[in-house]
Amino acid sequence: MSTATVTRKPRGADKVRPDLRTRSQRRRNAALGLLAWAVALMFFLPVAWMVLTSFHAEADAATNPPSLTAPLTLDSYREFFGAGGGASPWPPLLNSVGASLISTALVLLLAIPAAYALAIRPVEKWRDVLFFFLSTKMLPVVAGLLPIYLFARNAGMLDNIWLLILLYTSMNLPIAVWMTHSFLAEVPVSLIEAAQLDGAKLWTILLRVIAPIAGPGIAATALICFIFSWNEMLFARVLTGVTAQTAPAFLTMFITSQGLFLAQLCAASFIISLPVLAAGFAAQDKLVQGLSLGAVK
Structure with missing residues (x-):
């Protein structure tokens, strides 16, 4: 043993x-x-x-x-604020605020129903529709600058703030649809069906059912669209002059034939970046929560 x-x-x-x-x-x-x-x-x-x-x-x-x-x-x-007799920065700043806010509101007004149709009530070949939205961002912006300039000149819309609003809306719409689609896809369909059984219409469902749940994601989308619109300079530099000049285009005035006014340029850059910094700081919790929505199953 x-x-x-x-x-x-x-x-x-x-x-x-x-x-x-x-x-x-x-x-x-x-x-x-x-x-x-x-x-x-x-x-x-x-x-x-x-x-x-x-x-x-x-x-x-x-x-x-x-x-x-x-x-x-x-x-x-x-x-920068015109104490030395220079150009006043307030018209460009107000133009940037107006163009950014109005274009962001239009983007959300168009993107949320589109994302609702693609995520919650998917249309036929919805993946192809999303890829089409994404494919519009593959064209370099400078490649479409000349046709847009010729169109604006022939239509009499040069130096017009509404032209910039239209361009910013079309530029930010694809990314907004993609982002809101991923956020709305996390909304339980049972809640929407219950609201429909109670007789709720589409806009009621969007405002009272979907918006509270996907609110952080929508806020993150709005903030990103606002930042993209505020920072855009190529179209603002080429398509505007004095009336519709925005803040980023105003910065180029500090680079002249007399030289580079570095201190003034830094001061102007800091002041112009403050609205974006303030918006990001005020909505940082919504931004983090929105960008991480759906990341953990």
Whole structure:
């Protein structure tokens, strides 16, 4: 009769490997955290340098290498707001606000019903429809600049803010349909069917059933469309002059034949970027929640 040999593990041996795994996980998390901070600083330092340069005089901003200890002044901001007799920035800023807000509202007004038809009440070959929307973004913007310019000139719409609103709406509509489609696809169909049984119409379902559930996703879509419209400069630079000039096109006025007014350009860039930064900061929770909607099943 054979006897089995029983080997006992040293006391505490079961804790060795979990401790090693925990230490390794901590080191990995620390390394990833340092990498994230390094990447964040890479993106933040140019912005911080732009803000610091905006508070320098033109002579100090143009030095090479630039001086960190140069005296600070608000002259560039005074020049930006027209204290020195220059052009007023308020008409371009108001044009950008109007074009961005109106085009974003039009995009949502068109994209939400389209996404509803493609996600909740899918039409035939809805995947082909989505691909068609996406294919419109494959054409480089500069490739369509000349035909659009000729159309605007013949139609008498050059230097017209409504032309920019129409262009921004058409540019942002495909990405808005794609984003809202992914958000509306997460809405339970049973809720919509229950609302229909109660006699709710389409707009009632969109406003009272779908909007509260997909609200973060719709807010994220609106914010992205607003940022794209606010930052667009190619069409605004070519198709506008004085009346419909937007804020990004206004920045090019600081690059003249007399030279580059670097401090004023940095001050103008910082002020013009403030609305986008404020909108992103105010809706950051909706943006994160909307972009992550449907990511976890």
